[in-house]
Amino acid sequence: MRAFTYEKAASPAEAATAAARNAEAKFVAGGTNLLDLMKLQIETPTHLIDVNGLGLDTIEATPEGGLRIGAMVRNTALAADARVRRDYAVLSRALLAGASGQLRNRATTAGNLLQRTRCPYFYDTAQPCNKRQPGSGCSALGGFSRQLGVVGTSDSCIATHPSDMAVAMRVLDATVETVKPDASTRSIPLAGLHRLPGSTPHLETALEPGELITAVTLPKPAGGRHIYRKVRDRASYAFALISVAAVIQRDGRGKVALGGVAPKPWRVEAAEAELPRGAKAAAKAMFAGARPTDENAFKLPLVERTLAAVLAEARG
Amino acid sequence: MNRRDLIAAAGACAALPSMVGAARGQPVPIGEPVRASVSFRVNGAGHHLELDTRTTLLDALREHLKLTGTKKGCDHGQCGACTVLVDGQRINSCLTLAVMNQGSEVTTIEGLGSVDNLHPMQAAFVKHDGFQCGYCTPGQICSAVAVLDEIKAGIPSHVSADLEGAMAVSEAELRERMSGNICRCGAYSNIVEAMTDVAGRQG
Numbered sequence: 001m002r003a004f005t006y007e008k009a010a011s012p013a014e015a016a017t018a019a020a021r022n023a024e025a026k027f028v029a030g031g032t033n034l035l036d037l038m039k040l041q042i043e044t045p046t047h048l049i050d051v052n053g054l055g056l057d058t059i060e061a062t063p064e065g066g067l068r069i070g071a072m073v074r075n076t077a078l079a080a081d082a083r084v085r086r087d088y089a090v091l092s093r094a095l096l097a098g099a100s101g102q103l104r105n106r107a108t109t110a111g112n113l114l115q116r117t118r119c120p121y122f123y124d125t126a127q128p129c130n131k132r133q134p135g136s137g138c139s140a141l142g143g144f145s146r147q148l149g150v151v152g153t154s155d156s157c158i159a160t161h162p163s164d165m166a167v168a169m170r171v172l173d174a175t176v177e178t179v180k181p182d183a184s185t186r187s188i189p190l191a192g193l194h195r196l197p198g199s200t201p202h203l204e205t206a207l208e209p210g211e212l213i214t215a216v217t218l219p220k221p222a223g224g225r226h227i228y229r230k231v232r233d234r235a236s237y238a239f240a241l242i243s244v245a246a247v248i249q250r251d252g253r254g255k256v257a258l259g260g261v262a263p264k265p266w267r268v269e270a271a272e273a274e275l276p277r278g279a280k281a282a283a284k285a286m287f288a289g290a291r292p293t294d295e296n297a298f299k300l301p302l303v304e305r306t307l308a309a310v311l312a313e314a315r316g
Numbered sequence: 317m318n319r320r321d322l323i324a325a326a327g328a329c330a331a332l333p334s335m336v337g338a339a340r341g342q343p344v345p346i347g348e349p350v351r352a353s354v355s356f357r358v359n360g361a362g363h364h365l366e367l368d369t370r371t372t373l374l375d376a377l378r379e380h381l382k383l384t385g386t387k388k389g390c391d392h393g394q395c396g397a398c399t400v401l402v403d404g405q406r407i408n409s410c411l412t413l414a415v416m417n418q419g420s421e422v423t424t425i426e427g428l429g430s431v432d433n434l435h436p437m438q439a440a441f442v443k444h445d446g447f448q449c450g451y452c453t454p455g456q457i458c459s460a461v462a463v464l465d466e467i468k469a470g471i472p473s474h475v476s477a478d479l480e481g482a483m484a485v486s487e488a489e490l491r492e493r494m495s496g497n498i499c500r501c502g503a504y505s506n507i508v509e510a511m512t513d514v515a516g517r518q519g
């Protein structure tokens with residue numbers, strides 16, 4: 001690990017200002033992704049700003065009837081919150097399907113959204129990777145790509161975003177709140193937080209240098225059946241091959257987002273009109289323009305069948 | 317412009333071999349070590365340490381406080397051998413920096429019980445043969461103690477049929493909740509028996 005200086009930020013605005021002062025600074029929250037990557041020298045910050053003392057760890061009702069989740073709320077606390085379990089069950093389910101009990105106790109809401117890809121070549125510093133080393137090439141194209149993305153990818157990068165939680169937040173129309181180094185604040189719809197790779201896969205989010213996530217807000221509950229179904233190589237403690245987050249109403253209308261298939265939680269609003277007609281039509285619309293590899297083409301039928309199971313469960 | 321950009325820029329205008337070279341190995345100047353101080357309590361005793369900021373809680377416990385009960389399996393959050401309780405919650409001590417735990421109360425396997433006075437979970441692991449080589453065992457036991465507390469606190473799991481109901485101590489629940497602790501010897505079924513035994517006695 002590269003040596004770094006360390007500070008504990010005293011307020012969100014101060015944290016953002018401190019981060020803007022040093023281009024090689026990083027926030028550390030739970031540390032469960034960042035420290036892993038620092039040990040491998042994939043992340044090499046020379047300064048860490050610890051945001052654990054900032055508060056931002058409560059879940060509050062919003063005037064609009066929704067919830068405001070502090071950026072530092074731990075994944076366990078969020079999954080176990082009574083209001084989340086009752087009104088946003090797809091979020092509890094997605095969180096509980098991710099990582100392990102130990103990791104969820106430390107992992108935070110913001111850190112989970114900003115965790116980096118699990119592409120095996122991103123982790124292997126002996127291999128070219130455009131995300132880790134811009135311009136070096138993509139080892140996954142033509143390499144082992146079974147776990148990687150099928151849609152929204154590019155000729156530069158086919159990595160997926162690995163978060164389960166983010167997929168549920170996408171289907172719930174969440175919004176991310178931030179503070180910038182100049183102390184101004186803004187809201188970013190979750191749909192706009194993660195960028196598609198294009199020719200710049202190392203640029204992953206819409207956040208500006210030093211911009212700190214302070215909260216994620218959920219609109220008022222939409223009702224319906226909340227289902228998160230994750231398909232993986234073992235029954236627990238594994239990242240998704242694919243996952244389906246769904247909120248389905250009685251009349252068959254609903255919302256669906258996919259995990260494990262794209263560089264961001266994958267939701268195609270136009271495809272949702274097809275849901276009452278069944279999984280085949282909806283999956284086809286969600287995968288318009290998909291470019292799977294030979295190794296991961298199985299993800300398309302896997303999503304269709306999983307979505308069919310989800311729709312059947314919602315009806316039953 | 318940071319180091320990566322520099323290398324990328326160099327790679328972009330240089331011949332291919334050097335570009336590949338830049339992508340490989342990536343020697344990074346490690347930089348001068350930075351030291352910082354941190355205080356926390358471990359198994360009831362206060363400690364003040366001056367550490368390299370890079371020191372994980374796991375290394376602080378093992379290398380600096382000589383509490384070698386907590387094990388390092390993978391050092392990447394993948395095995396659970398390093399599980400300890402911090403402020404009553406189980407975490408992977410390999411993925412947190414010591415300096416991030418200022419003011420915390422840490423409990424390791426050494427603090428749960430002693431040879432003469434075993435914690436009920438330690439005794440149950442012995443009784444039910446919940447281990448073979450024992451390497452994963454301190455992490456398994458810390459995790460197991462926390463799992464029963466999490467069930468009591470009503471925290472749901474991936475296999476809980478009803479998110480809002482009371483949480484059961486079933487085999488499926490215990491297996492799912494313990495999935496962050498890997499055992500190469502495959503002592504899993506006896507670990508479930510040990511936990512079920514303790515949970516039964518806790519009532």
Ligand SMILES: Cc1cc2nc3c(=O)[nH]c(=O)nc-3n(C[C@H](O)[C@H](O)[C@H](O)COP(=O)(O)OP(=O)(O)OC[C@H]3O[C@@H](n4cnc5c(N)ncnc54)[C@H](O)[C@@H]3O)c2cc1C
Nearest residue numbers: 029030031032033034098099108111112114163164213393
């Ligand atoms: C073995 C293992 C298995 C896992 N399995 C799964 C899984 O199945 N599903 C899943 O979804 N995840 C999984 N994870 C990933 C885990 O969910 C993430 O590591 C965790 O959510 C990251 O949160 P953190 O708070 O620890 O982030 P950190 O590691 O502290 O930070 C991650 C990134 O976010 C930035 N950041 C943190 N907070 C803020 C903020 N407030 N504002 C701006 N930037 C910020 C940091 O600078 C860093 O770049 C797994 C991890 C491990 C190690």
Ligand code: SF4
Nearest residue numbers: 119129130138157158
């Ligand atoms: S898919 Fe993306 S992350 Fe993986 S090797 Fe290619 S560029 Fe790197």
Ligand code: FES
Nearest residue numbers: 389390391396410
């Ligand atoms: S050593 Fe920490 S999880 Fe393996």
Ligand code: FES
Nearest residue numbers: 448450499500501
């Ligand atoms: S007892 Fe040997 S690894 Fe678990």
